[in-house]
Amino acid sequence: MPSRRTVLAATAGLAAAVTVGGQAHADDHRLRALISHMTTEEKVGQLFVMRVYGHSATAPDQADIDANLQEIGVRTAAELIARYRVGGIIYFTWAHNTRDPYQIAALSNGIQRASLQQPRGLPVLISTDQEHGIVTRVGEPATLFPGAMAVGAGRSRADARTLGRIAGAELRATGIRQDYAPVADVNVNPANPVIGVRSFGADPDAVASLVAAEVSGYRHAGVAATAKHFPGHGDTAVDSHYGFPVITHSREVWERLDATPFRAAIAAGIDSIMTAHIMVPALDDSGDPATLSHPILTGILRGRLGYDGVVITDSLAMEGVRTKYGDDRVPVLALKAGVDQLLNPPSLDVAWNAVLGAVRDGELTEARLDESLLRILRLKSRLGLFDRPYVSRSGVTRTVGTAAHLRAADRIAERTTTLLVNEGGLLPLSRRTHGRLLVVGADPASPSGTTGPPTGVLAAAFTELGFTATALSTGTAPSAAVVAQAVAAARDADAVVVGTYNVTATSSQKTLVEQLTATGKPVVAIAVRNPYDVAQLPAVRAYLAAYSWTDVELRAAARVIAGRVAPRGRLPVPVQRADDPTRVLFPLGHGLSYKA
Structure with missing residues (x-):
């Protein structure tokens, strides 16, 4: 059995020679030699990307140890690696993996150390969902950018590339080498409940352009970007976390609309593509989700689109992939469909043993495992993990x-x-005539990109700009008493700024805004999330879309x-009329401005 030093020496210099995305792989023979020394159990483990609780790889808090024992059957990340030899670990805020950048870096180093100390030790590909905007795992003091729909409103490829380059550099400094964005x-x-402002917009060509630009930024930073969710999750009213969406696009519509950004991502050298737990009958009429569909993943993604990089599932704990098959069958069927990485199964023990059993029974071959393992090791090599698995505090x-x-x-935002x-040129507000501001509105649950409730962040920002601003949180469903409190407070203000969050025709947020408007105060x-809110509130004299309630956008x-900068954003989606959704209130590209 070769030593860890021998195995690592055999892979030296791979980072400079190995390429991905369907190009030649000059040093595949070295990686194949590495694979040939691995046991079946080690190969199976390398295909999994798993969650683990705790801020430390070896000494998490007791509550995190308890959670790990309950959900995974191990105490720590180090034990997870020793038992299952997982090839990847995903960080979550709720799993207490991302307290601050220095802690994240130390956790990453601990994970790498635990893995490299194993026989035939391999580096771990550490990942997270750092989309920015409403999906952010690594918070301040890291740099937080506007989310995708906001970037879509900016329409700047340069800004998208800058976002990828800076965000990627900061993730890499903490040991995170794969971003699911x-x-x-x-x-x-x-009505899409799960994508919405996480998308760059409704124009497939504009989305494709910005996706490609952001991918190039991540590649420049040495971080694997991940285009998601193939074959396209944009036209659904069902959240695949909780249900099984069906996309009714024809093959022609899919080619023109959904496929366009993925083609652009592949052309830009995307390192990994994440599957969607959705059914698309025009692409596969079997009733299987795309994650488990050989016609979609192998026939279309690999065959028609020519993609030879890593394919990763969306979380296998989501309901969309669990409605038809049991948790023991899902990972096996995903591999048979063409997947390489299996993300976050509800029970790793069940999933790991199911794949191992499928190999021993002949349903999956060793050659099939080796195919995916080669893609994963190519990616780890390109990212420099064989040569430089650790990060530093100084970095x-x-x-x-x-x-x-x-x-x-800030400039991008x-x-x-x-x-x-x-209306009537109300904006920009003047400190002379509107010096006393009341800031009210929805304070949704804060992503990692916020330092406090949106009303408080806005009030603080106005105060820094020379206004006297008072914050009053009214929530996403204000009661009649809260509405009355806000109306009373408005009497002492020169103007009111209100944040809205997914307003509907029956929302009490609508009542709040209407009664504030009735006071006669400006x-x-x-809109601190979806820009569609404006259709429900026609009496408001000035309306802006921020696309998120994170600090940088607020x-x-x-x-x-306040008129310090001129508005430059343009709607990346059309806004339909509330009384007739077949008619457009504000078209794609709409946006007003004034001189700052």
Whole structure:
């Protein structure tokens, strides 16, 4: 049996020679030699990307040890690696993996050390969902950027590339080498509950352009980007976390709409593509989700689109992939369909043993495992994990949340804020006539990109701009008493700024805004998630879309309202009329401006 030193020496220099995306792989023979020394159990483990609780690889808090024992049957990340030899670990905020950049770096180093100390030790591909905007796992002091739909409103390939380059550099400094971004779904359904502002927009060509630009930025940073969710999750009213969506696009519509951004991602050298737990009968009429579909993953993605990089499932704990088959069959069928990485199964023990059993029974061959393992090892090599698996504290200090990075995020955010309505030239607000501001509205659960409730962040931003601002959180479903409290508070203000969050025809947020408007005070509304809110509130004199309630976007919106910068964003999706959804209220590309 070769030593770890021998195995690592056999892979030296691979990072400079191995390429991905269907090109020649000059050093595949070295990787194949490495694979030939692995046991079947080790090969199976390398295909899994698993969650684990705790801020440390070896000494997590007791509550995290308890959670690991309950869900995985191990105490720590180190034990997870020793038992299952997993090839990847995914970080979550709720799993207490991402307290701060220095802790993340130490956790990453601990994971790598635990894996490399195993027989035939291999580096671990550490990943997370750092989409920015409403899906953010690594929070401040890391640099947080606007989310995808905001970037879509900015329409700048340069900004998308900058986002990928800076975000990628900061992730790499903490030991995270695979980011599950960008979202390549085209959001053509305003009722989409799971994609929405995570998409760059409704125009497939614009989405494709920004996806490709962001991918190039991540590649420049040495981080694997992941285009998701293939074959396209943009036109659904069902959340695949909780149900099984069906996409009714014809093959022609899919080719023109959904496939376009994925083609662009592949052309840009995308390192990994994530599957969707959706059914697309025009592509596969078997009733299987795309994650388990050989016609979609092997026939279309690998065959028709020519993609030879890593294919990863969306989380196998999601309901969309569990409705038809049991948890023991799902990972086996995913591999048979053409998947390489199996993400976050509900029970790793069940999934791991199911794949191992399928190999021993002949349903899966060793050659099939080796095919996926080769793709995964190519990616690890390209990312430099064989040569440089560890990160340093000084690298975190030099890279994460630098003043230059933060300025770049602020400037990008300013170019995304979209002014939809400005009746009578209400904006920009003047400190002379509107110096006392009441900031009210929805305070949804905060992603990692926030330092506090949106109303508080906005009020603080206005105060820094010279206004006297008071915050009053009214929530996403204000009661009659809360509405009355806000109306009473408005009497002492010169103007009211209200944040709205997914307003519907029956929402009490609508009642709040209407009663604030009835006071006669100027009301400025900001959609802090979906820009479609404006259709429900026609009486508001000034309306902006921020596309998220993260600090960077709210601060930019405040600067636009105060006239420090001019609004430059343009709607990346059309907004339909509330009384007749077949008619467009604001077309794609709509956006007002004024001189700052």
